[in-house]
Amino acid sequence: MNRRLLFWSLFLGGVLLDQIIKIWARGAMPPGGSLGGKPFPGFFEFTLVFNEGVAFGRMQGYGYLMAPIAIAIAGVAAWWSWKNPQDPKWHHTTAALLAAGAVGNLIDRLLFKKVTDMFHARFINFPVFNLADVLISVAAGMLFLTWLLEAIRERKAAVNPDSAPEV
Secondary structure (H helix, E strand, C coil): CCHHHHHHHHHHHHHHHHHHHHHHHHHHCCCCCEEEEEEECCCEEEEEEEECCCCCCCCCCCHHHHHHHHHHHHHHHHHHHHHCCCCCHHHHHHHHHHHHHHHHHHHHHHHHCCEEEEEEEHHHCCCCECHHHHHHHHHHHHHHHHHHHHHHHHHHHHHCCCCCCCC
16 A cells, blocks of 8 residues: 555554544543443443543643644654655554554644543543544654664664664
């Protein structure tokens, strides 16, 4: 698949799926309400909350600070994908997931001045989150893994230039 097409497919698909899930959550549950512990009571549940903060409920009332950051992240990711079509698909996937997560939450901030969250991982007592948060977290993990593998490759190349694996 063309890497630019990969980027835009993942980006648009991620934003669309995030918004569909949020629309469903707002229609299926009252604010602060849940679906009676579904799907997995005490482990992983659907609970509707609205986050006016920055991330995972922190800095309540300062969510507006994220709007310009989200716009910048999405813009840089799209620009990078367009300018670097030869880069690995892994990189385009990372950029698309990061941009989709940023834009998914940006849409909520612009329309509602708060972000819709609905996934509650009770088994680890984690704040309620949404798909956009998942996309951003996965992209961050992919970035970390990319940097780690690149550092390993560079270190091996410095020690033995003929044995460095390709990343």
